[in-house]
Amino acid sequence: MAVCCDLEVDVNGQETFMVDKKIITSYSCRLSKLFGKSVGIEKNLKVIFHDFPGGAEGFELVLRFCYNGRIDITPSNISLLHSAAQFMEMNKSASEKHNLLEQTEKSLEEIKYWTWQELLIALKQCQDFLLIANSAGVLGRCLDSLAGRLALTSESSPCASTSSPDSSSVRFSSDSRSTESLKNSFTRSTWWFEDLLLLSPKLVEMVTKSMVSRNIDHAIISKFLLFYHKSKSSAATADEKCKIVETIIDMLYTLDQSSVSCKSLFGFLRVSLSFNLSKSSRSKLESMIGYQMDQATLDNLLVPSPHGTNYLYDVNLVLRFLKAFIQRGGFQVSLMPMQKVASLMDLYMAEVAPDPCLKPSKFLALAKALPDSARESQDKMYHAIDLFFEVLH
Template sequence: MVVCCDLEVDVNGEETFLLDKETICSFSGRLSRLFGKSASAKRNKVIFHDFPGGAGNFELISRFCYNNGEIDINPSNISLLYSAARFMEMNDSVSGNCNLLEKTAKAVEEIEYWTWSDLLVALKHGQDLQQVAASSGVLERCLDSLVGRLVTNNEASPCASTSSPDSPRFRLSGDTKSVENSKHGFSRAAWWFEDLSVLSPNMIEMLIKSVVSKKFDHAIIGRFLVYYQKSKFHIASSDEKHKVLEIVIDMLYTLDSNSISCRSLFGILRVVLNLNISKSSRSKLESMIGSQLDEATLDNLLIPSPHGTSYLYDVNLVLKFLKAFLHGDRQLSPMRTKKVGSLMDLYIAEVAPDPCLKSSKFLALITTLPDSARDSCDELYHAIDIYLEVHAGLCEEEKMKICCALNYKKLSTEAYIRISRNAKFASESTAQALTSRQLKLKNFQQGANYNETKGKAKRDEAGEQKLDISAENEKLREHLQGMQCRVMELEQVCKKMQSQMAKFVKSKAAAGHTTPRLMPRFCS
């Protein structure tokens, strides 16, 4: 039998096919319309620039035509066949029984009988043709079937025999001995992580949206997304890494705020810092970290500053975390707020020795949290002391702003004594500290006197003889007297310090400069 090759088809510039025009046109409405009823023996040429599936898929379609409309439709080619049949308009033929679109539609109806491996194969081969295949319903049906099995059996795992694409049936087993993935260290709820990690970021996005809509456990979804990001980064190109990160972050953002650990979020952040992802995705990641800032550690926050900047740590990023924590959706209990307050005191002390840290940024670190976040300001005073020591060249206005940000009412007695002798603090701030301390002592003494008078009145009304001051009140009185003596000492120190400050200002103006101080070591 002589085969006529009167049609030349260039497929996407990949390969050129020589075919029998009559055979191909009998199955393709697109080519049939193009050539009409022309019986010219002259060879014709057609160029396709966007044939779905490329040259390999066109060869598959050609075999279908030369085999009189007979072809094996299976999970690995169903999406390819449908997309090509739609492109070539193969919804009718001369024989009338070779409608390829109809054949693929019938195969889709049997998806519910496919094995787990069949579903994975169909999704993997169809993801490159996502837009066309999605319109056919193939991907949607595959995803629905796969998600349905995950939701129904989220605590089971497929038998070892189903890990092969040739497995005849999909079986679930509750017997832990049959859990093949246990050798990889996965929990039973995570048996499907490795299987689905082969899918593209776009397909994962579709999958996650589907499982979320089915009320699937958000904690398991969060763990899978972290696993997917790590597994993909071993083989992904730079552009693919951007896509993977953005999809993972965007999907994590749709989950409950406690569905992923703070540690995992900081792990993703370390990767993000080396890649230029979209501002939207980065903002979402910062918001998620901020909402769990009370679970962070000091090491998490010590993030190096961006390339090209002079300061040591990325203070701006930590300030974004703080704002996200204060304005997030999660309820701010006093315990959570105080945990962040303690963490920030450690962080502020760590960044204070940085000679390039601007006073405005340092002040923002001190003042962003509410006053209720700290029961004591001793640690904050220590950090301010370090900062003023290193930044001796600050103007009086900047120094005053920093000193006034300290709540002197929350300083211990020892801190009061140290601050009164600290020449780096502005004299007005020291006076404020003493005034605050005096007011606290006065209120304390008035309360003690009131309690003592009230106790005496009750005893007199009962006709009892006049009692001496109790041992407890005696101790209180002695304590008050001791504190009053300290206040008097502090007042004297304050006067001396004000006098010394005045002399210091005059000598500074005369000298025109001060002797540089040694920079303290970084806190460990």
């Protein structure tokens, strides 16, 4: 069959293709509608695509299908082909027998038979053109399949459920074989951590939401998020680090608050001091810390004041922690956590009292932040107040 090149196609400004208009329009409703039912030879026809999925590579795959009537669809190209087929409207309306969209749809139905590595390859390709892959539905299917497999792994390999990545709620047996069994079980639940390091923060956010919807243990999810942050931040730029931190904070906020340790949260706080975090992410981090205020230490709270202020420590930050703590559980905090926080605040007030730049209103706010019932004795608080007045005089 003679092939002419009567149509010029500019793909995303990357490359220009000379193609046979009749052949390519016979498979694409988008182009057939563009050219209408015009007949005869029209010279100097040109089409410009600005957002073709996968750019020149994607268009070349489409051409291969159009000229051959078929193409091998694999996990490594299905995301690109499916998105391109939707973009070009290569459906039954264009070709009853050979339409790329239907072929990719049938291939996607086989996703449950893909290997783990094939699934990761498909996800990586979705990541390269995220918005289009998401709207085409390929990404959603890949994420659902991945989360489903992780859920099965979690169910078939029950591990010691931890209340936080740093502490275990399980009492380990003195039997070394039992301890080793628990370690191996936990490892079987975390084997996938390194594999998902290839994902961008946006994909990690979507994967996390899929895992939550599958009821995967929140302690495992939080452990993965902390692992991702530690692994990806070392080689990232400042902007990339900020994006990673924001993503991890936002995702941790969606989990059970007991699934991440207070120590880890304060670690994020220290890291975030050098970044311009979004107001939303910073507020979520402060809220999570406030929720676990009874587990904090004095050193945790001694955060330097923001740049441009005179006082030594960031008292406003601690006041926000206290507000979040009081509000947890709808203003019904049990007595023991309340007493722990009261003791901590007595120590904190004594530490900040000697600061000559600390305003009386701020010190008073610290003293009045907790109800009187939180303290069995007011002696330590009065001692801190005495220290503060000594500085004033």
